[in-house]
Amino acid sequence: MNVFRRLLPTKFGFKTSKKSCYAPGICSIHSSPDCVVEVHSPEQEVIIALGSNVGNRLNNFDEALHLMKQSGIQITRHACLYETAPAYVTDQPQFLNSAVRGITKLGPHELLSVLKKIEKDMGRTTGIRYGPRPIDLDILFYGKFKIHSEILDVPHERIWERPFVVAPLIDLLGSDIENDTVASWHSFSKHSSDLFELWEKLGGESLVGRNGMKRVLPVGNHLQDWSLKTSLMGILNLTPDSFSDGGKYISVEAAVSQVRLMLSEGADMIDFGAQSTRPNASKISVEEELDRLIPVIEAVTKIPEAEGKLLSVDTFYSEVASEAVKKGVHLVNDVSGGRLDSSMYSVVAALRVPYIAMHMRGDPSSMQNPENLQYNDVCKDVAFELYERLKEAELAGIPAWRLIIDPGIGFSKNTEHNLDILTGLTTIRAEIARRSLAFSHAPLLIGPSRKRFLGDVSARPAADERDPATVAAVTTGVLNGANVVRVHNVQYNADALRLCDALLERKQR
Numbered sequence: 001m002n003v004f005r006r007l008l009p010t011k012f013g014f015k016t017s018k019k020s021c022y023a024p025g026i027c028s029i030h031s032s033p034d035c036v037v038e039v040h041s042p043e044q045e046v047i048i049a050l051g052s053n054v055g056n057r058l059n060n061f062d063e064a065l066h067l068m069k070q071s072g073i074q075i076t077r078h079a080c081l082y083e084t085a086p087a088y089v090t091d092q093p094q095f096l097n098s099a100v101r102g103i104t105k106l107g108p109h110e111l112l113s114v115l116k117k118i119e120k121d122m123g124r125t126t127g128i129r130y131g132p133r134p135i136d137l138d139i140l141f142y143g144k145f146k147i148h149s150e151i152l153d154v155p156h157e158r159i160w161e162r163p164f165v166v167a168p169l170i171d172l173l174g175s176d177i178e179n180d181t182v183a184s185w186h187s188f189s190k191h192s193s194d195l196f197e198l199w200e201k202l203g204g205e206s207l208v209g210r211n212g213m214k215r216v217l218p219v220g221n222h223l224q225d226w227s228l229k230t231s232l233m234g235i236l237n238l239t240p241d242s243f244s245d246g247g248k249y250i251s252v253e254a255a256v257s258q259v260r261l262m263l264s265e266g267a268d269m270i271d272f273g274a275q276s277t278r279p280n281a282s283k284i285s286v287e288e289e290l291d292r293l294i295p296v297i298e299a300v301t302k303i304p305e306a307e308g309k310l311l312s313v314d315t316f317y318s319e320v321a322s323e324a325v326k327k328g329v330h331l332v333n334d335v336s337g338g339r340l341d342s343s344m345y346s347v348v349a350a351l352r353v354p355y356i357a358m359h360m361r362g363d364p365s366s367m368q369n370p371e372n373l374q375y376n377d378v379c380k381d382v383a384f385e386l387y388e389r390l391k392e393a394e395l396a397g398i399p400a401w402r403l404i405i406d407p408g409i410g411f412s413k414n415t416e417h418n419l420d421i422l423t424g425l426t427t428i429r430a431e432i433a434r435r436s437l438a439f440s441h442a443p444l445l446i447g448p449s450r451k452r453f454l455g456d457v458s459a460r461p462a463a464d465e466r467d468p469a470t471v472a473a474v475t476t477g478v479l480n481g482a483n484v485v486r487v488h489n490v491q492y493n494a495d496a497l498r499l500c501d502a503l504l505e506r507k508q509r
Contacts, residue, residue, distance in 0.1 A: 044143035045181045046073070046111065047172055049099045049156070049165055051136035053086065054123075057096035058218050060135050062352065064118055065100065065399075068137075071114045077101035078399035079168030080441050083223055085212025087162065088130035094212075096223075098401065099140065099168035108142045112152050115139070140169060144184040160190045163202045164213060170199050171400070171438035178435075215441060217401060219354050220310055220330045226443040226483045230497045231269065233312065233486040234262035235449065238274040238292045255296045260305050266494030269310035269331070271486060272297060272324070277314075277335050277411075279452075281364040286319050293320065294327060301328040312356070316340040318347035325351050331404075335360055335411065337389040349397030356445055357393060359386050359408035367412040378417045379424035382407050383431030390432075390439050400438035404484065407444075409473075410451040418453040422446070422473055425480040447486035448473035449493075471496045479503065 048068070052060040058081075065075060079099040086092045104111060115137040122135045140156050147154040159165050173195065177183050186194035192201055208215050209227050216223035236258060238249055249255040259270055274292035275284050293313070300306050312331040313324035318341045321332045333356040338344045340363055348355045359382050361372040375381045386405055394400060407421050407428055421428070425444060433440035448454065454469035455461055467489045474485045474493050478500040487493045 043103045043105050044145075045101065046104055046142050047099055047101050047140040047169060047185075048073075048115065049097070049136075049138040049140050049168065051095050051097050051138075051164075052134055053093045053095040054132045054134040058223075060122065061096065061098065063122060064135050064137060067118045067121065068100075068102070068114075071118070072104055072106055073111075073114070074103045075100050076103060076395065077172050077436070077438065078394060078401060079171035079438050081216050081218065081223065081401040082164060082167055082208075083214045083216050084164040086130075087164065089128060092132045095164065097164045097168060099165075099172055101172045108139065108145070108147050108154060109149070109152060111139060111142070138165075140165070141185050141188070144181055146188065155185075155188050160198060163207050163211075166195070166199050166202055167208065167213065167215075170195060171436075171441065173437055174433065174435040175430075175437065176434045217354060217404070217443060229501050230478050230482065231443075231484045232267050232490060232494055232497055233269045233271050233445070233484055234259075234265075234267035234490045235486060235488050236262070236270055236272050236296075237276075238272060238296055239276045250292075252295050252299050256299050256303060259300050260303065262490045263305045263309060265490040267309070267490045269312055270300070270306075271312040271314050271333055272300075272329070273314035274320075275315065275317075277364045279364065279368045283363070283365075286317050289315065289317060289320050290323055293324060297324060297327045297329060316344070318343040322347050322351065325353055330354070331356060333406075334358060335408070336363065337386070338393060339363075339389070345393045345396035345398060348393075352402070354402045354404055355393060355398050356404040356406055357386065357389050358406035358411065358445075359389075361385075361412040372412045373414055373417070375417065378413070378420050379427040380431050382421065383428045386428075387432050387435050387439060390436070390442075400436070400442065403439065404443045404445055405432075405439070406447065409446055409448045410453065413453075415453040415456045418448070418451070419457075422448065422476045423480060425477060425482060429481060443483040444481060445484040445486060446474070446477040446482045448477065449485075449487040449489070467492050475500055 050061055050064060069075060077100065082097045084095045084097050086095055106114060119135050119137055124133050124135055127133065138156050139154050140159060142154045145154065173182060177186065189195050189198045192198040207213055214225045216225050236249060236255060238255060240250060249258050262270060272293055274289045300311065310331060311329045312333045313321060313329045314333045314335065315321055316334050316336040321344065331354045332348050334344060335358045337357040337359060360367055362369065366372065386407065390403055393403065409418050409421055413421065429440045449470045450463045450466040454466045454473060458466065458469045460466050460469065470487060470489065471492050474487065475496050478485065478497060485493060485497065
């Protein structure tokens with residue numbers, strides 16, 4: 001007999017009805033005191049797990065998501081990516097695991113049929129149970145319902161024993177319980193009071209980075225575990241008017257020479273900026289920015305020192321981002337967080353590259369205006385505004401596993417705000433986590449290098465005299481949770497990062 005149970009109010013506001021039944025093949029759900037039947041109904045919120053260990057695993061995920069969207073599943077949230085050791089059948093390649101949250105009008109068995117068709121169309125065959133597969137799609141939750149039939153169990157019967165399923169599942173939630181559907185998911189948790197307790201019982205965050213499970217972000221041609229070491233981004237300003245080094249690297253030869261120097265001193269990536277974003281800077285056109293930028297990118301991609309290094313473009317124009325990626329850039333670094341070009345999110349989504357979303361109010365010409373410096377609590381306000389931008393980016397098609405966050409030190413902030421952010425990075429993560437644990441796990445970038453607040457504190461009016469203060473700011477940020485630092489003086493800060501990473505490693509033992 002098929003069983004389809006709907007939750008009614010008790011724990012977290014729900015309880016299970018005493019008697020239930022299910023009519024297969026219909027799209028929505030109505031209930032009576034004695035029976036639950038599917039009819040053409042409202043939309044349901046669902047969670048679908050993804051796994052792959054055959055072929056290009058990330059491309060498999062991208063293709064599966066594309067086919068899901070075409071089949072009537074609106075993707076609203078993405079978990080992080082996890083590279084995991086195989087379970088049950090261990091003699092096979094490592095898996096890539098994640099999950100998505102979405103909205104659908106499909107009934108549960110219609111949804112199952114759609115997912116099975118996607119698996120088949122992508123080359124999955126019957127094969128060995130738990131064996132290799134190009135794509136694996138499982139329904140973890142379907143609305144507020146428990147489903148048991150000959151072909152479908154929801155929640156999935158083995159969720160509770162699989163950290164590689166629970167980790168991305170937890171990412172799709174916030175630490176705050178946002179609605180009744182999420183409350184019902186928590187109530188389904190076996191052997192624990194909620195899903196968070198289940199995750200902790202399995203090992204929680206202590207499992208990530210150990211026991212064959214890594215949280216990764218795809219960049220270039222590999223999956224990067226940002227927890228292994230702090231990444232160092234060297235700044236290359238191709239502008240005549242940047243606050244620190246404007247005019248120094250306008251020629252291609254000078255720019256390439258500086259890139260070589262920064263790479264030799266320990267830079268992991270180079271950030272190309274062809275438009276000044278200093279306070280009160282005026283915009284230049286897309287064409288002028290490209291004229292400055294593209295010849296340098298073309299030259300740098302040809303030097304042997306750049307092999308295996310990451311290249312980033314600092315721009316708020318989607319057209320510039322697109323052209324730079326075509327020329328070999330791996331990341332898009334947008335100081336506006338998508339606010340200055342309405343096409344940025346959709347363009348980056350199509351490019352399938354990591355996106356650095358920075359917090360700023362207004363634009364460089366207005367960001368330090370008094371109205372843009374008003375905060376109740378700078379860390380909490382920045383976290384909320386960043387979350388809103390990340391959510392928009394995700395809904396436009398940039399998955400959480402391609403997002404990097406930057407609280408925007410020096411942008412729409414005064415000296416006290418910048419100091420509070422450096423010491424409050426954990427607060428920013430925690431505030432984002434209230435709404436999205438996936439976003440809170442995103443790599444966090446800081447860029448305090450040579451900025452005015454350092455001069456104010458250390459009485460150094462000249463920007464190039466602020467390198468010692470930059471090292472102190474970078475050290476503070478890294479010890480408080482930053483994963484990437486963006487700096488002018490690579491040599492000094494590379495030494496600081498080595499010490500910070502050693503200290504953090506000792507602390508974790």
